[in-house]
Amino acid sequence: EAGVTQSPTHLIKTRGQQATLRCSPISGHTSVYWYQQALGLGLQFLLWYDEGEERNRGNFPPRFSGRQFPNYSSELNVNALELEDSALYLCASSLRSGANVLTFGAGSRLTVL
Amino acid sequence: AQRVTQPEKLLSVFKGAPVELKCNYSYSGSPELFWYVQYSRQRLQLLLRHISRESIKGFTADLNKGETSFHLKKPFAQEEDSAMYYCALIGGGGFKTIFGAGTRLFVKA
Numbered sequence: 162e163a164g165v166t167q168s169p170t171h172l173i174k175t176r177g178q179q180a181t182l183r184c185s186p187i188s189g190h191t192s193v194y195w196y197q198q199a200l201g202l203g204l205q206f207l208l209w210y211d212e213g214e215e216r217n218r219g220n221f222p223p224r225f226s227g228r229q230f231p232n233y234s235s236e237l238n239v240n241a242l243e244l245e246d247s248a249l250y251l252c253a254s255s256l257r258s259g260a261n262v263l264t265f266g267a268g269s270r271l272t273v274l
Numbered sequence: 275a276q277r278v279t280q281p282e283k284l285l286s287v288f289k290g291a292p293v294e295l296k297c298n299y300s301y302s303g304s305p306e307l308f309w310y311v312q313y314s315r316q317r318l319q320l321l322l323r324h325i326s327r328e329s330i331k332g333f334t335a336d337l338n339k340g341e342t343s344f345h346l347k348k349p350f351a352q353e354e355d356s357a358m359y360y361c362a363l364i365g366g367g368g369f370k371t372i373f374g375a376g377t378r379l380f381v382k383a
Binding site for chain 1 (some may be wrong): 300305308317318319320323360364370371372373375376
């Protein structure tokens with residue numbers, strides 16, 4: 162069984178551009194979570210999707226957005242990129258909404274120049 | 275507000291020594307607590323969860339509601355335990371998992 166897959170592995174953008182990151186959850190998982198792992202800051206919760214709906218978002222500006230598709234895959238969009246958006250973006254999925262173990266992808270490394 | 279605090283960024287111990295990674299949480303209700311681990315060049319993965327009350331790779335963690343702590347312990351550290359450890363919490367409405375900043379454990383030979 163395939164795990165959580167994320168693409169691209171690496172992405173280099175310049176300030177002001179937009180970035181799109183993609184995530185495919187484990188088959189059968191309906192919840193997808195996005196986290197930002199910046200150097201020295203641990204995992205910061207970004208967004209949580211379940212059954213196609215945004216259920217919760219972290220303390221990030223609106224230029225961080227995303228969506229979940231009918232097949233439960235998800236994408237994260239970051240508009241008007243800033244240098245401090247450079248980080249590893251981790252996607253995780255879980256079996257159902259809430260109170261469950263997260264299975265993580267390998268992450269997408271975003272570098273903003 | 276929910277918060278997870280891991281006071282040590284780096285913990286260095288000798289092989290065979292006991293190890294304790296500290297985790298304190300802030301949550302008014304009954305949280306569900308986890309330890310996740312990230313070994314070098316591997317994905318972040320679940321190590322253990324408090325409701326399972328199990329020992330994984332020799333690690334145990336006890337929930338102390340009075341002290342709002344969930345420290346991770348192992349009596350005899352091994353070199354392969356070197357990794358980044360994250361304490362995490364799920365609580366109440368919202369059901370999002372909140373992570374601490376992580377503790378890097380380095381086990382010296």
